[in-house]
Amino acid sequence: MxxxxxxxxxxxxxxxxxxxxxxxxxxxxxxxxxxxxxxxxxxxxxxxxxxxxxxxxxxxxxxxxxxxxxxxxxxxxxxxxxxxxxxxxxxxxxxxxxxxxxxxxxxxxxxxxxxxxxxxxxxxxxxxxxxxxxxxxxxxxxKPRLDLRDAPELRTFYDRPSFPLSALETWILEQNCRLLTITGMAGTGKSAIARNLIPQIQTQFDRIIWLSLRTSPPLETTLKNLIPFLSNQHPPNPPLPRGGEEGVFPANIDAQLSILIETLRENRCLIILDDVQQILRSGQLAGNYKPGYENYGTLFKLIGEIPHNSCLILNSWEPPSDIITFTDDNSAVCLLQLTGLGEAATEILRQKGLLDEEAWPELINIYQGNPLWLKLVAQTINNLFGGRVSQYLSYQPVFLSDELTPILQQHYQRLSEIEKQAISQLSNEIEPVSFTQFMSKGQGSQGELCKAILSLARRGMIEKLIGEAEIVFTIPPVLKQYVKMVRE
Structure with a gap:
């Protein structure tokens, strides 16, 4: 043998x-x-x-x-x-x-x-x-122990031909991805793809827990929710060298992190943290933590860098800035930026009973194939135009419903001032512009404008296209219309 x-x-x-x-x-x-x-x-x-x-x-x-x-x-x-x-x-x-x-x-x-x-x-x-x-x-x-109380319900799922659900399964199960960040604007389906991934891979894990950070809990609160469930002890019973008396949850954050890492080694755990953008700061470039939340960066760094057999999935409008710095080629840390559904979005329009199928590609393009946005505009088209997409498209500019405007407002209010300047400048352009063209027209230092473009791209608020000679930038029609409305 x-x-x-x-x-x-x-x-x-x-x-x-x-x-x-x-x-x-x-x-x-x-x-x-x-x-x-x-x-x-x-x-x-x-x-x-x-x-x-x-x-x-x-x-x-x-x-x-x-x-x-x-x-x-x-x-x-x-x-x-x-x-x-x-x-x-x-x-x-x-x-x-x-x-x-x-x-x-x-x-x-x-x-x-x-x-x-x-x-x-x-x-x-x-x-x-x-x-x-x-x-x-x-x-x-x-059978894994499940805590999905914070998770959304399983509903109709529209897989992406450009990046199917099976690709995430490969990242986690075959490439042993320890830290996976899924980003995208509201409505792109971040929570849906993570929720529908669970039934595909749950037999490979001992513990699975979904926590929402929508209320911006401090790291101590998150760890107190995670550790007892993952270790299956209430409270956990760490050896003395890891801090605290036996049977007592340690007050020291470093000791808590040590217990968590040991738990992720001893059990194969899947953790999903949703709404991670709620611990990130508004009014600054993408990915900066709110004051007092910087220790989340320590948690993410430990899980990404220390060997174990578990996986942490982060769902966020934007990636935390430090995740960008230690994403590498060893597949342990992965970043997926979700875009629209593309042609797969036609199923949404079909389920909503819209007419004029030949006009659907234009409607999908205007709304970036965003599942939520398309559902909202479909309601408008049904209510005002009897489901006739061509009639809706004959009206200019793009119609922003009362349901969609607050969503765009939330994204816009998170921007720094230099990002607002940059996106306002792009909204004036009829055609996509190259980086060189953008810099020649921009107000402010080139360094700050460069950071603004990178930050907007990480937020998914601008599109990068391959031009004849260089990459060109544009913003989606829906967002362009919103920015013009704000300026007026």
Whole structure:
């Protein structure tokens, strides 16, 4: 048996028992055990704590023991695995019909054991070995603990051909993305895509929690909501070196963050923080924290940079500025800026019963394919024009309903003064303008104007198009009309 066969055999065991493949930490423990490394050596090599590695290993040995009805530990692991491999049972699916047993946890190795005793004796099970888990316990393990009280309801979801839901699944499950930020203006579907992602990947996680930051809670409040749920302890019971008395939630924010990171290592957790823009400051360039909320940046940085098997998803109108600085090519930190649905938005107009299908592409373009905005304008078209899109489009300028105007106002009020100057200048342009053209007409220093353009792009309030010689910039017709209305 070589190391690949060893890992494949172990993966088959874990998959048959839990319905999940080996995670990265379990593979590290197995590989280190194969190389006869001690737990501290494994922990140092993979940047985990010794206690965490020992805990993962203990649970892994217990799981494999229950599945094989043999007492497995680090010292007899290789011998036991090789014994079964030598008996031509390295592929468990060829030996046991797991799916056909009423009790999926019971494996009958009776005939196999008779053959194996001729060459080597399997390790004896001590009298005080823990009893195998029951199938009910195992089924409980396979179901993640969910707290989706803050999450929106699952409704009709319009997937994006340009960036489908499956791409996010790949980022998280295959590329092990630890920190995913989804940005876009109100109504683009940030919460919808995150909510519909959960059923696709929930079997790969032990804990899943959705929290909204719409009330701008301080980090201490957010951690007190996260840690007891993720650790499944109320309050958590951290060892003394991590701060606080046992059974007492520590008051020190650093100790709380330490507990959270350890929890994300010990359990595979999925955390969704919605409305992250509420902890970011208005009147400044995109991504600056409100005073007193800067420690959220520490949380995001720790989760993005420290190895673990969990994932944090941030939904926000704009990305926190420090996330831009440590987004890199190792796929652990990912940033997705949502735009409109494109042609997929036609399904919204069809469901709303609009007429003049040949005019739908123009309507979708005017409203950027934004699902919420299209639903609002569809109501207007039905109420005023009997669903006739062509008749609506014959009126100029773009009509801003009483429902859409407050949404645009919220975005506009978050802008810094230099951003307002820049977007006002762009709203005067009939055609998209290059950066050079924009700079030649702009008021203010070139450095400040450059920062304004970058900030507006991060907010999703300007569009970048590929011109013949260079990138050109424009703003959506809806936003252009709003800016002109504000100036008047």
């Amino acid at each position: 070589d190391v690949k066969e060893f890992l494949r055999f172990a993966d088959d065991l874990v998959l048959a028992k839990t319905g999940k493949h080996l995670n990265n930490v379990q593979r590290a423990v197995l590989l280190g055990s194969w190389q006869d490394k001690k737990y501290p050596e494994i922990a140092e090599e993979y940047q985990f704590t010794k206690g965490y590695v020992a805990n993962v290993a203990s649970r892994l040995w217990q799981l494999m023991s229950n599945k094989l009805s043999k007492n497995i530990n680090k010292s007899n692991l290789i011998h036991t695995m090789e014994t079964y491999h030598d008996c031509n049972v390295s592929n468990l699916n060829d030996v046991v019909n797991f799916g056909n047993n009423d009790n999926n946890d019971v494996v009958n190795f009776g005939n196999i054991n008779k053959v194996c005793t001729e060459t080597s004796q399997p390790p004896k099970i001590p009298q005080n070995s823990p009893p195998p888990q029951t199938s009910n316990e195992d089924n409980t393990q396979q």
